[in-house]
Amino acid sequence: MERKFSIEELRRRLELALRPAEPPSLDEVLAAVERNGRLHGPVDRVFPAWVTYSEYAVQKIVETFQLAEEERKRLFDFRDAMKQLLLEAQRQAKAKLTAIYKAVVDGTYRMEGNKLYAPDGTWMYVREGFTQHIIIHGVSASARFPNLLKMPNEKLELFQIGWRASDEGEMGGRPVMETTQPWQVFAWISLRYGELHIHVDSVTLTRKGVSVEVAIKARGWMQRWSKAEAIDLVANYFKHGGWTPLLTMWLGDGKARRGEVLSGEYKLVIAAKEPWRLGLVVGAEKALVASGKEAFERLREAAGAYGELLDLLRAHKWIEIKLATNDAFRAAYKLKARKRGNRRA
């Protein structure tokens, strides 16, 4: 059944998006990132959450990695650029959504093609069957990100291939990442360091509040692999016992199944158009690449120093690997979950 555009539903989502909200605490932000990697909520909560996360990540990176003065400076510049972009995007999003909300309430809006217009010309995509979102215009910046990991080129390339095989795209011959998950920004640019072009792309109205899409182009790298080539490379390395590209591919397109891992069921399932290239086919466009606790062990080992970064980023999929491979971590996690459950009950 095709989703029908409903003005009542739009109004509900706009109210949620514009609801006054306090900025979240760092703990709340990290809890959201650990849960499913995403940040949702009113505009006044989501943008500050992104800022808080970026500040946290940069601070942690500085504390964790040995960096030269110049590299630290670049990191702080990157953080400041992100903050400025996010706050500018927040203002623009708020202004646009407010104008649209007013038009919806007053009944002064007008539909044309895929767009809903407010009287002042502000518009939003509302096409049937697609996500309602506004485009953020002119909020972009150049920045540089240091080479934190300083790994040998051969190892770096293996990680890059995995991202390319999953979430990484291409724009004008350069690698790009568009994401609504802040941990992915840092996990990715650490492997595509150097000159970046950052762009706040759009703000989507979801049932749980808005989400923000950030696009980053790595200007210092050429895109060397097509999607299909990268997937073949991952499969080939894996056939010969290489787990490194599989780790980043799993971070991108792996199925996160925390419940199964917590109940002792260990399966590495990856989404792919041609799943047979990767392993046993388990349902439409899904491959069971490996199973057993050892598979998660291999992924954790393959991470090496990259694992330290994923640790501090609190990436939800990395947490799954840790839950599968670290008994103390799993026990602490279950204890925390139980406490939360008790409080609620």
Place this chain on the structure above:
DNA sequence: CTGGGCGGTACAATCCTCCG
């Protein structure tokens, strides 16, 4: 060439129904 605007859509993630 790069940056930016516009838009399209495949498919992953999540929700929810319904069947045993």
Place this chain on the structure above:
DNA sequence: CGGAGGATTGTACCGCCCAG
């Protein structure tokens, strides 16, 4: 009443065009 699988929703990935 749990969970398989279908339906819905959101995101990730893509391409084209234009200006500077």
